[in-house]
Amino acid sequence: QSALTQPASVSGSPGQSITISCTGTSSDVGGYNYVSWYQHHPGKAPKLKIYEVSNRPSGVSNRFSGSKSGNTASLTISGLQAEDEADYYCSSYTSSSIYVFGTGTKVTVL
């Protein structure tokens, strides 16, 4: 099972919106609505931001939103803030009954 493909880095200025893509196959992203997104600050525990493609856990800012089209899922961060600077990972359930993560995207706030 190969890792899902994410851009290595994405950057934006404060207040702007950015979108991170997560591309898989019909056996993972395209086949299930079980895509989740995690924010990871180095040295800390990853934090769930989006689950089941577009759902936000309680307490997560509505600046974070998710969507999916075909085999590609996307995470959009609107109104970018300095605290959003972190690594972001997507994950998907797969047809093999296992999970796969994305390659990770470093978000930089300019």
Place this chain on the structure above:
Amino acid sequence: QVQLQESGPGLVRPSGTLSLTCAVSGGSISSSSGRWWSWVRQPPGKGLEWIGEIHHSGSTNYNPSLESRVTMSVDKSKNQFSLNLSSVTAADTAVYYCARGEGYKWDVWGQGTLVTVSS
């Protein structure tokens, strides 16, 4: 509020077995039939890798790339679950996280523990 805490040796010799435990506090490891408990790792400078998961019943699912070397177990009396990874090499050096799986997502994570494989 459920919290997870990993523990175990920070240094393992090559060809040895890596053993970690994740203590669950603030809730029972058996509290929900739909809940699974996972291990995830991150090698230095690399991304996250799912190692596998265990249900409180003892059922497991492992990453096929590690399946031949991985064993997970659960101890309900101690409210904890464990990871054993055998025949380790330097490539197994990583920060290891335990996480609570709730409906195809991980909503609670431990802080992670660095395990270095070196002689």
